[in-house]
Amino acid sequence: MTAWSQRPATALRSIVPDGDWSSIDRRLLDSFVAQATRESATTDHAATPWPQPLFSQYSAYPLVGERLSYETAVGDRLARLSRAVILAAASAAGVAVTAPHDPLAEVADGLWLLAEQTTWCWAAHDDAFRRFGTVTPSLDEPFLDLGAGEAVAAVAWAIAVLGDELDERYPGLTDRLRAEAEQRVFRPFLDRDDWHWLGLDVDPDGEPVVLHNWNPWILGNTIAAAAVLCSPDRAELVIDRAVDGIDRYLAGLPGTARSTRVGSTGGTGRHARSKRSRPSIVSPEVASRSTASTCCPSHCASRCGCSCPPTGT
Numbered sequence: 001m002t003a004w005s006q007r008p009a010t011a012l013r014s015i016v017p018d019g020d021w022s023s024i025d026r027r028l029l030d031s032f033v034a035q036a037t038r039e040s041a042t043t044d045h046a047a048t049p050w051p052q053p054l055f056s057q058y059s060a061y062p063l064v065g066e067r068l069s070y071e072t073a074v075g076d077r078l079a080r081l082s083r084a085v086i087l088a089a090a091s092a093a094g095v096a097v098t099a100p101h102d103p104l105a106e107v108a109d110g111l112w113l114l115a116e117q118t119t120w121c122w123a124a125h126d127d128a129f130r131r132f133g134t135v136t137p138s139l140d141e142p143f144l145d146l147g148a149g150e151a152v153a154a155v156a157w158a159i160a161v162l163g164d165e166l167d168e169r170y171p172g173l174t175d176r177l178r179a180e181a182e183q184r185v186f187r188p189f190l191d192r193d194d195w196h197w198l199g200l201d202v203d204p205d206g207e208p209v210v211l212h213n214w215n216p217w218i219l220g221n222t223i224a225a226a227a228v229l230c231s232p233d234r235a236e237l238v239i240d241r242a243v244d245g246i247d248r249y250l251a252g253l254p255g256t257a258r259s260t261r262v263g264s265t266g267g268t269g270r271h272a273r274s275k276r277s278r279p280s281i282v283s284p285e286v287a288s289r290s291t292a293s294t295c296c297p298s299h300c301a302s303r304c305g306c307s308c309p310p311t312g313t
Contacts, residue, residue: 024090032083033099039080040100050113051076059135061123070123074147078154081110085154089161107158108170115180119143120151142184144195146214149221152185156225181229186238189222199248215249 039048057070088103097103119126119137125145128138142148155177159166166174193200197214219242226238 024086024095029086029090029095029097032087033097035083036087036103036106037100050080050109053077053117058119058123058137062129062135067122067124071147074117074122077110077113078150081107081114081154081158084110085158085162088165092162092165104162104165104169107162108166108173111155111158111166111173111177114151114155115176117151120148120184121145122147142188144185144188144218144222146217148185149218152181152225152229153221155181156228160228178229181225185222186226186230186234190237190241198245199252211249211252213249216246219243219245219249 051073053070053073057073060066060069084103084106087097087099088107091097091099091103114120118139119142121137121143122145125147126137126143128134128136128141128143131141132138137143159174159177163174189195197212197218199211199215223239223242226235226242230238
């Protein structure tokens with residue numbers, strides 16, 4: 001298998017599509033139109049509001065161990081944005097779309113809500129609880145997790161296929177989103193070496209202490225986002241560091257020869273583990289929970305390093 005690191009950052013930009021929507025699955029498109037129709041105002045009912053993640057839902061995880069309500073609201077918001085992007089892109093490409101509202105305006109609303117969302121990290125993964133003793137996320141040191149990776153990828157794909165249309169009608173919106181992506185994802189990714197999913201922590205034998213499947217999910221989304229949202233020089237920094245991380249993940253898979261790159265620092269970051277560290281505010285009751293509804297997938301039991309209580313599954 002050819003190492004990702006042997007591919008230059010410029011070659012990875014080919015992951016961004018050219019925007020050819022002529023072969024889109026019509027059944028999928030029609031299902032999105034039907035959903036948009038249900039969400040739109042009619043003579044019988046008002047328009048369905050965009051899903052709104054609430055602070056009470058976010059803080060429910062560190063306080064009582066409940067995570068589903070917040071993640072459901074965040075997931076529903078991203079799903080609605082994704083549907084709107086597909087409808088708007090198909091319409092802009094000349095595909096007949098009978099959406100009940102202006103798809104591009106719907107995309108702009110969804111992107112604006114993401115820009116205004118306090119954090120893209122899921123509450124169950126945020127290390128602010130452990131590091132700072134707060135039930136609020138850190139705006140200065142945001143945590144890059146699966147949720148933040150999904151959010152920045154959603155922003156990137158929207159701009160990849162609709163950037164020109166958004167800039168023409170809503171000048172300044174994509175600039176705002178690029179700035180949010182830099183603050184929430186790219187800067188912390190480059191600045192910190194202690195991401196538990198990056199594979200830089202090693203034991204005395206040089207083996208990764210923690211390396212699990214968050215790695216390809218987060219890094220894959222980060223690569224796509226950097227290719228779209230960053231300047232060429234910045235994209236090269238982000239993508240080079242990301243492919244180093246994916247190399248370490250691939251090297252650790254069963255049956256794969258160990259790479260000499262495993263355990264190399266390979267980045268510009270700093271270890272931030274001890275900075276303003278405080279005892280966790282997660283209660284003993286929450287920490288001892290073992291129900292699937294309050295835990296991450298099975299990798300949590302394998303020292304994933306996030307803030308989730310272990311499941312044992």
